[in-house]
Amino acid sequence: MIECKTEQHIKICGKEIATVQNAARTIQQLIDENIPELTETIAQPTLVSFQISLENCDPLSWLSQQASTTRLYWSDREASYEVAAAGETDRLFAEGEPHLTELILELQRRLASSSEDIRYYGGLKFDSSSPADHDWKPFGALLFVLPRYEMTKSQHGNTFTINLVIQHGNEVEQQLLAEIQTLQTLCSAAPVSSQPLPIASIRTDSPNQKEWQEIIDKSIQAFDSGCMEKIVLARKTTMVFSEELDPIRLLKQLKDVVNRAFHFYFQFDGTPGFIGATPERLYKRIGETIFSEAVAGTRPRGNSPEADLAFAEDLLNSDKDVREHQFVCKSILDVMDELCTDIQSPAQVSLLKLARVQHLYNKYSATLKKGYGDADLLERIHPTPAVGGVPKKEAIRQIAALEPFDRGWYAGPIGWLSRNESEFAVGIRSALMMKNQLHIYTGAGIVKGSEAESEWEEIENKLGSFLAIQQVNGTENA
Numbered sequence: 313m314i315e316c317k318t319e320q321h322i323k324i325c326g327k328e329i330a331t332v333q334n335a336a337r338t339i340q341q342l343i344d345e346n347i348p349e350l351t352e353t354i355a356q357p358t359l360v361s362f363q364i365s366l367e368n369c370d371p372l373s374w375l376s377q378q379a380s381t382t383r384l385y386w387s388d389r390e391a392s393y394e395v396a397a398a399g400e401t402d403r404l405f406a407e408g409e410p411h412l413t414e415l416i417l418e419l420q421r422r423l424a425s426s427s428e429d430i431r432y433y434g435g436l437k438f439d440s441s442s443p444a445d446h447d448w449k450p451f452g453a454l455l456f457v458l459p460r461y462e463m464t465k466s467q468h469g470n471t472f473t474i475n476l477v478i479q480h481g482n483e484v485e486q487q488l489l490a491e492i493q494t495l496q497t498l499c500s501a502a503p504v505s506s507q508p509l510p511i512a513s514i515r516t517d518s519p520n521q522k523e524w525q526e527i528i529d530k531s532i533q534a535f536d537s538g539c540m541e542k543i544v545l546a547r548k549t550t551m552v553f554s555e556e557l558d559p560i561r562l563l564k565q566l567k568d569v570v571n572r573a574f575h576f577y578f579q580f581d582g583t584p585g586f587i588g589a590t591p592e593r594l595y596k597r598i599g600e601t602i603f604s605e606a607v608a609g610t611r612p613r614g615n616s617p618e619a620d621l622a623f624a625e626d627l628l629n630s631d632k633d634v635r636e637h638q639f640v641c642k643s644i645l646d647v648m649d650e651l652c653t654d655i656q657s658p659a660q661v662s663l664l665k666l667a668r669v670q671h672l673y674n675k676y677s678a679t680l681k682k683g684y685g686d687a688d689l690l691e692r693i694h695p696t697p698a699v700g701g702v703p704k705k706e707a708i709r710q711i712a713a714l715e716p717f718d719r720g721w722y723a724g725p726i727g728w729l730s731r732n733e734s735e736f737a738v739g740i741r742s743a744l745m746m747k748n749q750l751h752i753y754t755g756a757g758i759v760k761g762s763e764a765e766s767e768w769e770e771i772e773n774k775l776g777s778f779l780a781i782q783q784v785n786g787t788e789n790a
């Protein structure tokens with residue numbers, strides 16, 4: 313772990329637009345030009361970012377060529393921002409039940425002197441009070457990383473960035489020369505293979521269908537006793553493949569089949585990779601302006617426009633799904649009432665149409681009151697009743713007691729923070745990838761009137777995107 317106690321940030325940008333192939337040379341020129349000044353200026357650990365504009369780039373292809381044990385990918389739902397990153401220049405990691413406010417303040421302290429385009433990427437465990445199982449342990453309760461190399465593609469252009477912490481001016485030359493050697497092998501643009509994924513030979517569901525029925529029955533009893541009104545219960549579906557999976561290939565295929573989603577991949581220091589395509593924004597903050605949304609209630613997409621409309625109408629008129637969604641709307645509005653002013657909420661519900669499913673959908677915006685920030689937003693909004701339940705604390709307790717696995721980062725906040733902005737998605741429709749195994753996590757909101765069998769089916773539909781990119785040979789229940 314590199315301790316990054318930088319007191320200042322120097323950003324050095326290249327004027328000329330490079331191609332991916334000559335990016336290393338362009339950055340080398342940039343470094344050479346700036347060595348004398350850097351040597352003089354740096355007397356303490358300093359974050360130095362070298363940035364060049366790229367003519368064109370494909371972040372996913374670039375990422376597939378990176379051998380680094382830390383690899384990250386994030387693209388937003390509007391496909392307006394895409395970043396691939398490799399290596400780590402700094403990380404903030406916490407296990408157990410950490411003090412979220414202190415950790416977020418620490419991140420903001422590290423970002424305080426940086427430019428707006430410096431971002432830490434990472435996420436939080438769904439429930440830090442529940443013990444982490446072996447596979448999720450390396451992700452901790454919170455992990456954020458400032459990448460060493462980043463390739464970004466956005467409406468504002470394409471950029472390649474190197475973030476370095478320079479300890480002392482007289483070490484600059486030596487450190488940068490070592491960096492350039494690595495850079496020579498960095499900039500490659502071979503496209504990601506679109507070959508089919510290996511064959512999945514075994515599928516296991518935890519809980520199995522019988523256990524699912526029992527868990528739902530227990531939840532309904534909790535509703536009847538009055539201690540809970542909603543709980544979101546998840547399943548873990550494990551697929552075992554004939555050979556090792558390539559995460560970037562899987563991500564590429566997931567991108568091809570799932571539209572309107574945040575696509576992500578987090579692999580830290582050789583640990584299992586967390587991969588997914590979530591439709592749900594937890595919140596986005598631009599300065600004091602906050603955007604959040606309620607996504608809940610589900611129907612499949614139809615095979616024809618008429619069938620699709622029939623599903624949509626059925627969803628809009630379903631008392632059970634409307635209640636599922638209302639709990640989420642109310643919870644977000646309650647948080648906004650507490651932390652914000654100028655709350656804008658839609659006059660009526662709309663639909664979020666994804667590749668395989670459609671959801672009830674409400675968008676909100678507001679202005680954050682003075683004195684509140686990301687730690688307050690994360691602590692209060694997460695988990696919304698789209699992934700937790702009502703009341704929040706009781707639902708989290710019941711989830712830990714009823715689900716036969718650790719959720720880890722599934723349904724947790726995942727995203728990025730910069731000096732003045734942040735964006736977090738809800739880490740659903742996601743999977744943990746280890747060599748030839750894929751653990752897919754998917755849940756469904758349970759309220760009074762929910763039936764175990766149709767909730768099982770709802771999860772099968774949500775799983776559809778992951779299943780669509782695989783060829784499954786056999787099914788087994790755990």
Ligand SMILES: C=C(O[C@H]1C=CC=C(C(=O)O)[C@@H]1O)C(=O)O
Pocket residue numbers: 544546592607608609610636671697698699740741753754755756757758774
């Ligand atoms: C918890 C998940 O979905 C949530 C988001 C949208 C609709 C949901 C539902 O209708 O049950 C869930 O609340 C998941 O996909 O793992």
Ligand SMILES: [Mg+2]
Pocket residue numbers: 608609610636756757770
């Ligand atoms: Mg539902």
